[in-house]
Amino acid sequence: MITNIDPAALRPSFLSASPFPHIVIDRLFPDDALDVILAEFPSPSEMRWQEFDNATERKLGFHYALSHINRRTQTFLWEMNSPPILSFLETLTGIEGLIPDPYFGGGGLHQILPGGFLDVHVDFNWHPRLKLDRRLNVLVYLNKNWNDSFGGALELWSPNAQKPEVSITPTFNRTVIFATTDTSLHGHPAPLSCPPGMTRKSLSFYYYTNGRPDSERSAPHDTIFYAKKRMDG
Numbered sequence: 001m002i003t004n005i006d007p008a009a010l011r012p013s014f015l016s017a018s019p020f021p022h023i024v025i026d027r028l029f030p031d032d033a034l035d036v037i038l039a040e041f042p043s044p045s046e047m048r049w050q051e052f053d054n055a056t057e058r059k060l061g062f063h064y065a066l067s068h069i070n071r072r073t074q075t076f077l078w079e080m081n082s083p084p085i086l087s088f089l090e091t092l093t094g095i096e097g098l099i100p101d102p103y104f105g106g107g108g109l110h111q112i113l114p115g116g117f118l119d120v121h122v123d124f125n126w127h128p129r130l131k132l133d134r135r136l137n138v139l140v141y142l143n144k145n146w147n148d149s150f151g152g153a154l155e156l157w158s159p160n161a162q163k164p165e166v167s168i169t170p171t172f173n174r175t176v177i178f179a180t181t182d183t184s185l186h187g188h189p190a191p192l193s194c195p196p197g198m199t200r201k202s203l204s205f206y207y208y209t210n211g212r213p214d215s216e217r218s219a220p221h222d223t224i225f226y227a228k229k230r231m232d233g
Contacts, residue, residue, distance in 0.1 A: 062108030
């Protein structure tokens with residue numbers, strides 16, 4: 001499923017990245033595998049999306065139990081929870097004992113329409129159903145012919161920054177992997193300005209462990225938004 005990439009060779013880049021451990025990998029998956037998923041990616045009207053429309057986010061999310069997706073997309077989601085993927089991620093990040101989320105809580109298919117945004121935030125740190133610590137995000141983008149003028153870049157912020165340190169264009173077959181802690185601020189706060197009928201499409205996968213380093217530990221919390229970042233930016 002994964003192309004011939006050595007995760008051990010990439011670990012130093014992941015661990016030393018600023019403003020927090022992350023890496024961007026183009027063509028981690030075969031193009032034809034993602035072509036299939038893009039071809040059957042449901043439009044905003046073709047599936048029962050979870051709609052988020054408030055002061056901090058405007059997007060369409062995914063609820064695995066309620067959503068109808070085609071078999072090939074289902075297979076890809078399941079494969080992202082498989083031992084080969086877990087082994088790759090553990091070797092890349094040095095985080096041992098990764099556990100996937102079979103419920104895809106907060107993950108799965110995401111879609112953002114023109115005008116949509118996601119304020120800078122840190123993610124929820126605890127899976128209430130699995131009773132596990134959230135440690136890693138994997139984002140796979142599915143946007144062909146994406147122009148920077150459309151916006152929608154993933155921004156990585158440091159806790160005290162007044163602007164993003166890293167901006168990542170969500171282009172097709174680009175995968176972003178980053179550690180999930182209380183200091184891993186990220187989002188795309190500027191409203192999306194792609195043409196009508198076009199959307200920003202992605203797949204999100206979250207991985208957990210039973211426990212985490214004491215230096216990263218905090219009380220369980222939901223997503224914490226930093227709405228001021230969008231207004232100031």
